[in-house]
Amino acid sequence: MDQQMNLNIGLDKTSPISCNKCGSQVFQEGVLLRKASRLLTGTAQDALIPIQVFACMSCGNVNEEFLPLQMRQQATPKEETIEPEVEEENKGGKIITF
Numbered sequence: 488m489d490q491q492m493n494l495n496i497g498l499d500k501t502s503p504i505s506c507n508k509c510g511s512q513v514f515q516e517g518v519l520l521r522k523a524s525r526l527l528t529g530t531a532q533d534a535l536i537p538i539q540v541f542a543c544m545s546c547g548n549v550n551e552e553f554l555p556l557q558m559r560q561q562a563t564p565k566e567e568t569i570e571p572e573v574e575e576e577n578k579g580g581k582i583i584t585f
């Protein structure tokens with residue numbers, strides 16, 4: 488993926504993207520925020536992770552193709568990411584005395 492693409496491409500070689508919901512071709516930038524638990528990041532506070540997306544200017548819809556793969560709902564329905572279950576060791580503090 489080139490960071491800076493030369494825009495010497497003829498626009499006739501490009502294809503328009505339109506909103507999946509209303510068909511509008513005008514988008515505006517938006518930011519999705521994901522929260523990462525401080526338990527995961529190891530920081531004092533939960534972390535916010537901004538994800539830049541484009542939203543339809545007319546209806547606000549965000550096409551799935553703009554979303555990161557992991558956030559697409561239609562992406563590979565059979566291969567669900569297996570989240571390792573985190574066992575909380577110090578939960579509840581069951582103390583067994585003999």
Ligand SMILES: [Zn+2]
Pocket residue numbers: 506507508509510511543544545546547548
């Ligand atoms: Zn729309």
